[in-house]
Amino acid sequence: MSAPSDPPSGSEADAAPAPPSDAPPASEHDAPHASAASPRDALVDALRDALGPEAVATDPEVLASCAHDLTGRWHGAPRCLLRPRSTAQVARAVAACAAHGVPVVAQGGNTGLVGGQIPTAGEACLSLARLDDLEPVDVAAGEVVVGAGAVLSQVQQHVRRSGLDVPVDHGGRWGATIGGMVATNAGGARAVRHGLMRAHVRGLEAVLADGRVLRRLAGLRKDNTGYDLVGLLAGSEGTLGVITRVRLGLVPWQPRRLVALVGLPDLDAALALLAALRARAPELLEAADFLHREGLALVRDHHGLPAPLAGDWPVLAVVELAGPDDRADALASALEHALTAAGADPEAVAVADAPAQREALWTHRDGLNEAIAARGVPVKLDVSVPPGALASVPAAVADAVAAVDPAATTLTFGHLGDGNVHVNVLSDHADEAALTAAVLELVLARGGSVAAEHGVGVAKRGWVARARDPVEVDALRALKAALDPHGVLAPGRLVP
Ligand SMILES: Cc1cc2nc3c(=O)[nH]c(=O)nc-3n(C[C@H](O)[C@H](O)[C@H](O)COP(=O)(O)OP(=O)(O)OC[C@H]3O[C@@H](n4cnc5c(N)ncnc54)[C@H](O)[C@@H]3O)c2cc1C
Known part of the structure; x- marks a missing residue:
């Protein structure tokens, strides 16, 4: 297991094939339009002009707040921390970063478990926390429009006053934002009843990689004028757009x-x-x-x-x-x-x-999750199998882990109705790549998914090409290239 301050040297990505040569640039050093003259100062100046000085932090102590995840597994060195207050400011921030060839990583509540929200390669960290407004609940439609930075527990309180509820809930509700939950297509305990987050997004607003704003907020129940861009952005983990507002479908609160x-x-x-x-x-x-x-x-x-x-x-x-x-x-x-x-x-x-x-x-x-984190930095794998195959998976996973690392402790838990198992391996001598391969190959052999509800992020990017067929991988890459040709948004994540 790597030391907390080390990069995840033995991460799942290491066990996977190298990214293709046409992959988006991973940092400003290879971005196609990186400025030659002192890009750091020029970018920060431009951002302070665009957002106001208090919305742009470069102080190392402030940067530390967005540079580490809850599990202690992912660490970064953000170029700067941006805290816009409006969609227009998000758009200006993304446009400025794009113009300076500096990639942007969106961060909501930083409760994600696959490292996607941590600026691991010197990206600008774009916090959505200040976009946390809650519009009045539309009781007749069973909907509410909220800022992407609104925290799940606050939205729950807000809508329950109207006798309604957010259909998706999970143990990270005290910090997870609606934008982050849409971006990861979060599941959780209630997926057995209501499904995942994407199913409840009736509309959204997002800033694209070139700084333009895509608005699909009308909430029309019938509207087939083209591709489902809302559904595409849900689950895209910040790689196709920065979500700024969400129209969320609600369900009746069951008292x-x-x-x-x-x-x-x-x-x-x-x-x-x-x-x-x-x-x-x-x-x-x-x-x-x-x-x-x-x-x-x-x-x-x-x-x-x-x-x-x-x-x-x-x-x-x-x-x-x-x-x-x-x-x-x-x-x-x-x-x-x-x-x-x-x-x-x-x-x-x-x-x-x-x-x-x-x-x-x-x-x-x-x-x-908290109890495990207190014991050490786990190898964390969120997988799913067909529900009928669930019963044998925890024991098989424990055997597979023991074959690689007999001293490791394997903890499994999850969601019974969805065949969803959260695998956590604690070990002082973990070979993360070998442990990951042992578990994920087992899951694939049983017809399962290597990324069930937490997303792909940095952790499992290399496994996408193993889990999806080549035609699908080409389609994923084509979508990314079409919407973010210069790799401004979350490079090195999700897309193989
Ligand atoms: C105790 C605990 C329990 C959990 N239980 C579950 C569970 O049962 N089910 C489940 O699905 N997850 C669970 N999670 C994981 C996590 O809470 C979810 O993935 C959550 O949806 C992420 O929300 P966030 O605001 O913290 O996003 P972050 O962690 O900040 O970001 C997660 C990803 O989304 C992207 N992102 C964030 N905001 C935006 C935005 N506005 N626009 C575009 N991209 C964005 C980031 O770049 C990153 O890739 C749990 C986490 C914890 C700590």
Whole structure:
């Protein structure tokens, strides 16, 4: 494992093929229009003129705030930190950087887990944090328009006052921005009910690589005048445009909620629990996640939590049911039925309906990323397999990791309904490239995806060409070349 201040020398990208010779430039040194005369000063001067001096930071202490990710795995040396307040300022910032041949990396809440938001090669870091306005909720349409920098938990509070909710939720809600969630097509625990972020983007506004503003904010339900540019920008991880505003589709807030933490003998039993919930009350199923006993022990240790259940169970399922006020009984009976159908031991079930207790149960799952980060810098791999193939994956992954690094600790957890497994490997002697290859090849052999919901970023860029066929890779490159011919936006990310 590399030291925290080292570049990710053994990263997944290292295990992958070198980028093609026609790949976009990675820094101002090879950008096609880099200025010969003192580009640093000229760029900063131009940016201060365009945005105002307080929106352009070059002080190393300030730059440090955007140069490291939460996992301690990705580190950068940003050229400068830009904090625009409006779409017009974002447009001016991107145009100035493009004119000076300096690439731009968009950063929202810096909760991303694949390094895409960290300016690892001297790029300008463009923070969207100040574009955080929340427009009034359009209750009739079930929509809200927010700035890209609006934080998920704030948007949740805002729309819940109107009886509506953001369909996508995850454990990074305290920091993740709507722009970042759209850019990564975030999933999370509720994907089992509502799908991923792209499905809920009714419109957006984005600044293109040349500084022009693309506006598709009208929110028309029927509009087939050409390609789906909104859908294309969702999941593009800052490589095709900097998202500045989003029109987000909302779902009804379900006030009655029941969370259960269930101890089970294996993942098959957890999948049986999910199947029983789906069969009995699909319209009430809100979330279904899993973790293993090793993960539970780590979270309890890190957060100082008491044992939540009697007994020592190999697998823990966290399920949530949610519905309107008049369905409280239906929630309880659906849960009871499913627990019986899955053969769950009644002694191994903790149930909560009050908000604080529900959150406390979720902490056993949501606290994992933080607990792992406190133990070391993990090799983090977010993968998915066809849901039917999920049960055997954690054990197979642990075996594959042990074959490469017998001393490593493998922790797996994830989302039961989506075949989505988060693999975290902790080791003092990790050969990241070998560990990554062992896990991702296993996933590909099972018909899975090497990038499920966290994105490709820097971490998995080299695996895209392995995971998609050559025709698809050509199409990805053609799209990038068409919208960002000079590699201004997030070079070295996503596109192989
Ligand atoms: C505790 C924890 C739990 C998490 N759980 C989940 C989970 O269950 N599911 C899930 O999908 N993710 C999860 N994540 C990952 C992360 O929160 C998401 O990827 C999130 O959507 C990123 O939002 P952000 O604002 O922090 O983006 P950042 O981390 O700042 O950026 C992420 C990527 O998006 C790009 N980007 C950011 N803003 C913009 C913009 N406005 N325009 C264009 N590009 C932009 C960046 O360049 C980068 O490539 C979790 C993270 C943490 C810390």
